[in-house]
Amino acid sequence: MKTRDKIIDCAIHLFNEKGTAAVSTNHIAAAAKISPGNLYYHFRNKEDIIFAIFEQMDVRGTSQYQSVIDSYPSGTMESLEHTFLMIQKFNWRYRFFKRELTPLVMNTPLLKERFHITNTQTKEMIRFAIDNGIASETIKPLDASTKNHLVDAMWLVALFWLNYLEVGGEEVDDNTLRRGNSVLHTILGPYLTNNF
Amino acid sequence: MKTRDKIIDCAIHLFNEKGTAAVSTNHIAAAAKISPGNLYYHFRNKEDIIFAIFEQMDVRGTSQYQSVIDSYPSGTMESLEHTFLMIQKFNWRYRFFKRELTPLVMNTPLLKERFHITNTQTKEMIRFAIDNGIASETIKPLDASTKNHLVDAMWLVALFWLNYLEVGGEEVDDNTLRRGNSVLHTILGPYLTNNF
């Protein structure tokens, strides 16, 4: 394994354990069993490492999303559920990032810019899925503003469900993740054609 | 103004501007125009200050909630809307706390314990409001799990709407806060008796 990747792996692990603020570049170097100087050969600073982690997340996330919609066509309830669970497992893997999402995005200009792109794309995908649902008569026709609010509601739940569980002192496991899915279904359900 | 309160005020302001990690006790002391030593006379450390801020939030929040439900009986749509907007304005005032909610709650045992109480109480209030809505036939009868999921959905939106706006690069103003209200209405609307 390349040193650069080893650094990223150890950083993810430590950040998930203790949060980015409590983890120094020295800690990361020690965990990766390299010298502090070596770490600075590969990265300019901690921010740079965090940004590299974000890029990894972004690339892997896109490819995972692709494999879900290859298996379950967009706009079906199956694809919705599998996408949601995929996102949650993903968020868990990089959980420090979602926990500190707002400060990280706000205080790092580069990250802000890049996250904004991903964020916008994701909302467009949700909108696209809803449109497909309407076209295939899974979802009832919606006026524009209701559709916008549903996109917001669904993306909000997907982004923050993990945080919601953690601040509530709940375990993150299959049960609680599935409950997130049920919450999503409670929101979307009344807008489905065959809900009752 | 008492020194202790001056420290708390300056700390809130600085934390909101730069986040808790970037603000040292020295910065707070300088902003409050007192010596670093004096700060340590009033608080054991930074964590202690954050906890004091949480207590202030908690006390003021409870009293504000009281004045809302004194004006608008629990279970009406007016009370829901006013409560939501009140919470958002409140979250904005202590916005650093909501931005860093998960790390703060997870890494501070004392805060974890206290937040858990508030969190549980709030969910009970939402449930109480829904029950009142059902009793007064504003809300259709709900089975137990749907009710649970609605409580989760509504509290999730109330807790994280500000974060949702900020990570999306949106301004926090009357417009976007009202949009949060609309999202809530899109979620709850189909469960109302007179929605359409």
Added chain:
DNA sequence: GTCTATAAGCGGATAGAC
């Protein structure tokens, strides 16, 4: 690419005078 050594600075925290 990787190491050792180290500079420079900051943050947390305390002692002791007033």
Added chain:
DNA sequence: GTCTATCCGCTTATAGAC
């Protein structure tokens, strides 16, 4: 209650040898 002075430890970051 408030100040000044100060100590320790840690973190970031770089220089230079291998």
